[in-house]
Amino acid sequence: MRPDAAAVPRLIHHAVTRQARLHPDSCAVIDGPLRVSYDTLDRAADAYAADLAAAGVRAGDLVPVALPRGARLIVALLAVLKCGAGYATLDVARPAGQLRRSVEQLGARVGIGRPLAEHAAAVWCPPEEPLAETAAGASQPIEADVDEHAVAAVFFTSGTTGAPKAVASPHRAAMRLFVPAPLPGYGPGRTMVQAAPVGWDAFTLEVWGPLITGGTCAIAGGGGLLPDELRELIDEAGARTLWLTSALFNLFVDEDLDAFTGLETVYTGGEVLSPGHVRSFLDRHPGIALFNGYGPVESCGFATTHRIRPADCDNPAGIPIGSPVPGTGVHLADGEIYLTGAGLATGYLNNPAENAARFTTLATAAGAERAYRTGDRAEVDADGVWHFRGRTDRQVKIAGHRVEPAGIEAVARTAPGVRHCAAVPVPGPGGAPDRLALFYTAAATAAESTPAALRGHLQQQLPRPWVPAVLHPLPALPTTANGKVDHAALLALLRATPARSTS
Structure with missing residues (x-):
């Protein structure tokens, strides 16, 4: 039985199904010339989920997924969630050794995608038929017995500071950003660009953010977003919301400042922002809302956001990282940021030493809470706005x-x-x-x-x-x-x- 459309959803796939019931014909995904409605997306995922269950996927499993960026990938991930499992989206271009280690770390029963054929015990591949045909043949939806604490996604860190860690992120970590009230730039009629690497937590902002809130996800090509492609997505797909790392934001400002024309909301972050680039952007695009988004992958998406104003560019200490997003606690202990709340990962897979080092218990006004040590130093001003002060490490x-x-x-x-x-x-x-x-x-x-x-x-x-x-x-x-x-x-x-x- 499908979830009640009037109920407040707590799981990612329930939120998408709710949108499919409320607005079945609305566009959910744009993938080049392909337009996928919410009804087609949801029912195709039901069909995929039935196949995955037959292949052996069970609630609580962690499923590696190695498919090209595109609408079929999103349907497959939605199907994994409908089975009560979590997914780990792996870059199909990764070396075979990295794919093998990731599959082993996940303890996967079943993998999705041909690149995993040599690494997983069983591999399922989506049918090549059009999604509309798959949706037409969907049977009764699967109803897995999981709650918002269940792992929805596993993100592998880049490994630039050591061996990659597998961060297990629950449904509620993503849901807190969009339900009951979405972040600015999300909602019905809002189209967001999907250009981030598929295995990164920004993928959550770009895919599940729009689909949870009734918006549209517009998929960029696989070669990395460039100014010319952004212009096309704005003109042809109606893109209005964008996320870029600060390094890519700077590149776009330097190379083609007018490429942002037509957007309504831009999020940037990941590293300290350049006031000069931000000032140039605000001078050229005063009508676009620009936000600084801060948050480690261990607190999925964002922990704080800040609507940037021109005066922020004159702050000698840098542009603020802002105020906590819903469902998130931000605390200062010995000058270091600790995060609490629904956004926290359940931990690192098979890594008790790192779990003990980074996840702890913090005494807060609400009592003893599970907390994540970010390693970031900060200060909070009299208005409750947070300011980044560098890394402790x-x-x-x-x-x-x-x-x-x-x-x-x-x-x-x-x-x-x-x-x-x-x-x-x-x-x-x-x-x-x-x-x-x-x-x-x-x-x-x-x-x-x-x-x-x-x-x-x-x-x-x-x-x-x-x-x-x-x-x-x-x-x-x-x-x-x-x-x-x-x-x-x-x-x-x-x-x-x-x-x-x-x-």
């Missing part, structure tokens, strides 16, 4: 002095012409960092952003031990698959090319 010792790379980056971003930057500790012969390198991008016409000029700027505002030994201008900072600055690639570049400035 980025602090390093250089020649006996404690140095905070985030503080160096904040000062460097105030230098004339500097657009984006990353301060990276450089390992010495013994493995410990013995100097810092600052990589940065600058406006092509900014003569004042030469390494020598930037060094002078830093020397005027930073303690001497904090001034990087190496200043290295680049056309653009390399990014990981998740759109964050790739520190490992920067170090490799430093080893491969002579430094532009040392002293």
Whole structure:
């Protein structure tokens, strides 16, 4: 029996089914020329779920999914949830060894997608027929006995700070962002771009956010979103809401500031925002609501958001990360952010040491609560607005002095012409960092952003031990698959090319 359309849903698939009952003919997914209605999406997922159950998927299972980005992928994920299982969406381009380790970590009975044929005990592949035909043949929906605490998705961290961790995220972590009241930019008639890597928690914002709230998910091509494609999605798919990491946001502002025209809501974040890029955006697009979104994958999507105003660009401490989203507690203990509430992951799979280190119990006004230690430092002002102050674990010792790379980056971003930057500790012969390198991008016409000029700027505002030994201008900072600055690639570049400035 399908959930009551009048009831407040607590599970992701129940929320989608509710929208299918209320607005069956509304467009749920746009995938190139394909338009998929809510009714087709929901009933096709029912058909897939019946096949998955026959293949052996049971409530509580964790199902690896290796399918190309597209409408069929979304239907498959919805089917997994209808079975009462959770999914882990894996990049089909990942090396075979990584796929195998992920499947093993999930303890999967059944995998979805041909790339998993060598790694999972059983593999199911969606039929090639059109989704409308699949929907027409759907039988009675499956009703699995799970609640909002059940794992909906597993996200694998990038592994840039060690071995990738498998973060198990429950239904309620996603639902809190959209029910009963959705975040700005979501709801009926709102179309959001889906361009983030499919295995990242931003995928939740881009897919389940629209589908939970009766909006539309417009899928970008698989090669990474570029300004020209964004223009097409705005013009042809009616895209009005967008999420970009701060590095990609900066790239779009630098390359094609007018590509945002037609959007109504833009979310950015993942790293400290560049006030210069934000100011350029706000000057050109005063009618677009721009939000800074903060939150680790362990608190799915966002923990805080902040509607950015022009005055925020003049804040010497940087653009605020804002106020807690619904269902989320943000607390400060010894200068570090702790998160509580419905957004928290159930933990890391098969990793008791990390669970013990990162998930703890915190005494709050509501009593003793389960909390996640973010490793982020912050301050909260008198208005209850939170301000990011760097990472606790980025602090390093250089020649006996404690140095905070985030503080160096904040000062460097105030230098004339500097657009984006990353301060990276450089390992010495013994493995410990013995100097810092600052990589940065600058406006092509900014003569004042030469390494020598930037060094002078830093020397005027930073303690001497904090001034990087190496200043290295680049056309653009390399990014990981998740759109964050790739520190490992920067170090490799430093080893491969002579430094532009040392002293």
